[in-house]
Amino acid sequence: MDILGYNDYKIFLKNVIKERPKKGHGVLRQLSEYLNLHPTMLSHILNGKSHFSSDQTFLITQFLEFDEITSEYFETLVELNKASHHLYKDKLQNKLKIIKAKFEKLKYYIDDEKKKTLKESEQAYYYSDWSYGATRLLFSIYDTEEEVRKQLKISENRFEKIISFLVQAQILIKDGNKFKLSDKLTFIDEKSPFIWQNHRNWRQKGIERLDRKTEKEFFFTAPMTLSEQDFSAIREILLKTIKKISQKNISSNPELLACLNIDWITIKN
Numbered sequence: 001m002d003i004l005g006y007n008d009y010k011i012f013l014k015n016v017i018k019e020r021p022k023k024g025h026g027v028l029r030q031l032s033e034y035l036n037l038h039p040t041m042l043s044h045i046l047n048g049k050s051h052f053s054s055d056q057t058f059l060i061t062q063f064l065e066f067d068e069i070t071s072e073y074f075e076t077l078v079e080l081n082k083a084s085h086h087l088y089k090d091k092l093q094n095k096l097k098i099i100k101a102k103f104e105k106l107k108y109y110i111d112d113e114k115k116k117t118l119k120e121s122e123q124a125y126y127y128s129d130w131s132y133g134a135t136r137l138l139f140s141i142y143d144t145e146e147e148v149r150k151q152l153k154i155s156e157n158r159f160e161k162i163i164s165f166l167v168q169a170q171i172l173i174k175d176g177n178k179f180k181l182s183d184k185l186t187f188i189d190e191k192s193p194f195i196w197q198n199h200r201n202w203r204q205k206g207i208e209r210l211d212r213k214t215e216k217e218f219f220f221t222a223p224m225t226l227s228e229q230d231f232s233a234i235r236e237i238l239l240k241t242i243k244k245i246s247q248k249n250i251s252s253n254p255e256l257l258a259c260l261n262i263d264w265i266t267i268k269n
Contacts, residue, residue: 170182
């Protein structure tokens with residue numbers, strides 16, 4: 001559950017518990033035992049004006065197995081609800097903004113050790129056309145240049161230029177007569193001037209595929225109306241799904257080239 005949409009940690013905590021199996025039945029009793037707190041007192045805190053101590057707040061994050069950044073946000077939110085002096089409240093509000101900004105960046109969900117940051121001049125080439133990224137990925141499936149070019153269906157001259165660039169930028173490593181991927185992922189920052197082109201390239205490939213879609217492939221479009229809180233919650237689900245997909249891709253033996261395009265946007269004039 002996305003904590004970013006909450007200002008009241010007690011409401012968030014109650015909703016987290018409700019999402020547990022059997023709508024959280026028995027969780028409050030288990031939590032009170034974990035906190036060494038009488039169930040009546042726990043209920044009094046959750047439904048009244050009292051607050052958890054710092055130790056209790058920490059134990060709650062452990063009991064509910066919050067990740068590091070959610071724990072930090074939750075602990076700060078509890079402290080904010082307890083604070084009385086306006087200067088301290090301002091300090092905590094600023095801390096929440098910093099945590100939220102870090103949480104909302106997609107790069108938080110990408111393993112830092114796997115990033116490959118290209119020079120701006122290299123990005124201009126790499127993201128100018130889908131075939132650069134596709135060539136790189138296809139060498140994780142096929143051993144020879146001939147097999148990769150056959151999949152791309154591009155001219156030999158163009159293919160040689162792509163290979164030359166990928167080797168020079170150290171995205172591909174030449175090993176004898178074969179090529180292999182470097183141990184870094186190419187990652188484009190959301191502020192990059194080339195990100196628009198990268199999105200357009202691969203979404204265009206999806207559009208081209210519409211009339212040739214197989215039973216295993218699917219497209220999904222769902223305009224809807226919903227609350228700001230639900231919008232944030234779905235965004236959190238999608239980001240966590242992206243992380244799981246990234247981890248799955250790393251651990252699998254590649255057999256085909258695929259592309260996942262996800263847009264989660266608000267429609268405004």
